Amino acid sequence: MREFLIESVYFGVLLSLAAYSFGLFLKKKLKWAVFNPTLISVGIIIAILVIFNIDYDTYYQGAHYLHYLLTPTTVCLAVPLYQQFELLKKNYVAVLAGIVSGVLTSLGSVLGMCAIFSLSHEEYITFLPKSVTTAIGMSISQEFGGYVSITVTIILITGVLGNLLAEVICRCFRIREKIAVGIAISSASHALGTAKAFEIGEIEGAMSSLSIVISGLLTVGVAGIFANFM
Amino acid sequence: MKYLKQFGVILTLSFIGEILYRIIPLPIPAGIYGIILLFLALECKVLKLDQVKDVSLFLIEIMPVLFIPSAVGLMTAWGIIKDNWLIYVTITVITTLLVMVVSGWVTQLILRLKKKGGKEDA
Numbered sequence: 001m002r003e004f005l006i007e008s009v010y011f012g013v014l015l016s017l018a019a020y021s022f023g024l025f026l027k028k029k030l031k032w033a034v035f036n037p038t039l040i041s042v043g044i045i046i047a048i049l050v051i052f053n054i055d056y057d058t059y060y061q062g063a064h065y066l067h068y069l070l071t072p073t074t075v076c077l078a079v080p081l082y083q084q085f086e087l088l089k090k091n092y093v094a095v096l097a098g099i100v101s102g103v104l105t106s107l108g109s110v111l112g113m114c115a116i117f118s119l120s121h122e123e124y125i126t127f128l129p130k131s132v133t134t135a136i137g138m139s140i141s142q143e144f145g146g147y148v149s150i151t152v153t154i155i156l157i158t159g160v161l162g163n164l165l166a167e168v169i170c171r172c173f174r175i176r177e178k179i180a181v182g183i184a185i186s187s188a189s190h191a192l193g194t195a196k197a198f199e200i201g202e203i204e205g206a207m208s209s210l211s212i213v214i215s216g217l218l219t220v221g222v223a224g225i226f227a228n229f230m
Numbered sequence: 231m232k233y234l235k236q237f238g239v240i241l242t243l244s245f246i247g248e249i250l251y252r253i254i255p256l257p258i259p260a261g262i263y264g265i266i267l268l269f270l271a272l273e274c275k276v277l278k279l280d281q282v283k284d285v286s287l288f289l290i291e292i293m294p295v296l297f298i299p300s301a302v303g304l305m306t307a308w309g310i311i312k313d314n315w316l317i318y319v320t321i322t323v324i325t326t327l328l329v330m331v332v333s334g335w336v337t338q339l340i341l342r343l344k345k346k347g348g349k350e351d352a
Contacts, residue, residue: 184334
């Protein structure tokens with residue numbers, strides 16, 4: 001059985017889709033924000049892999065075909081951006097200010113917290129790109145000497161966290177303007193958050209995907225300076 | 231053929247993005263170059279929206295599923311983070327919330343100032 005699963009091309013993808021469908025079903029039935037379909041499916045898959053003693057590489061062997069689509073999908077984020085560009089032109093001062101403040105807050109707060117807990121330089125670098133999209137964050141961590149695998153984990157937790165808490169945070173802190181909601185979500189939690197922003201609304205999603213590009217590029221530039229601070 | 235052509239366009243842009251990633255010595259992944267290229271192509275009317283729209287919206291819809299394989303990698307990272315996990319979680323939670331609130335507030339503040347102050351910088 002395990003040999004078959006290792007050889008199977010479809011097992012990993014099918015398991016992911018089935019788990020995600022179950023996650024969607026649970027969310028629809030229970031209507032509670034904690035039942036994030038991505039988080040549920042990740043939990044289910046890890047549980048299944050552990051219970052049946054299947055290692056991650058076996059699963060990833062098939063599931064990496066999903067990962068393969070990530071770059072083309074990232075490219076597609078240009079479409080909602082293009083569709084909403086008029087809105088951006090009208091509000092470019094607010095949007096750019098929001099993104100710049102998000103990037104600086106992220107890098108600055110990581111610096112501050114790492115200093116408080118006196119973490120090592122490597123750990124600091126590992127956290128530095130935590131709010132940007134996984135692909136860029138990995139490159140930054142690698143470039144400046146962080147632990148890349150932990151960076152990926154932290155970026156994903158950040159994304160899931162942002163995805164889960166976005167609606168509550170925006171309500172509690174009275175972030176109500178659609179554009180501000182989109183910028184807030186993706187500045188904090190990149191593409192996983194953007195998935196949430198698209199669930200909330202088209203403008204929120206478009207603003208969010210716009211912010212991924214700009215905050216990613218900005219972080220690449222500024223992280224080089226921040227890397228020297230600790 | 232419609233979907234094949236659209237997917238072809240998107241993969242071509244991804245490929246050009248890969249080439250740029252190779253040539254330009256910056257930690258910017260292929261997908262980001264791809265977004266910029268597709269956006270510019272649409273803005274400059276090199277491509278029409280209809281030439282990429284259907285496949286793009288499909289891929290964006292399934293985006294949350296595409297993160298699952300990487301996210302499941304959490305199960306292999308536990309050995310590395312177990313000693314400091316509470317500190318890691320604290321930093322992750324606090325910085326995430328801080329960034330969300332600050333960037334949301336700054337954006338909203340300027341939007342509302344502009345609404346009140348008229349259109350001088352519109």
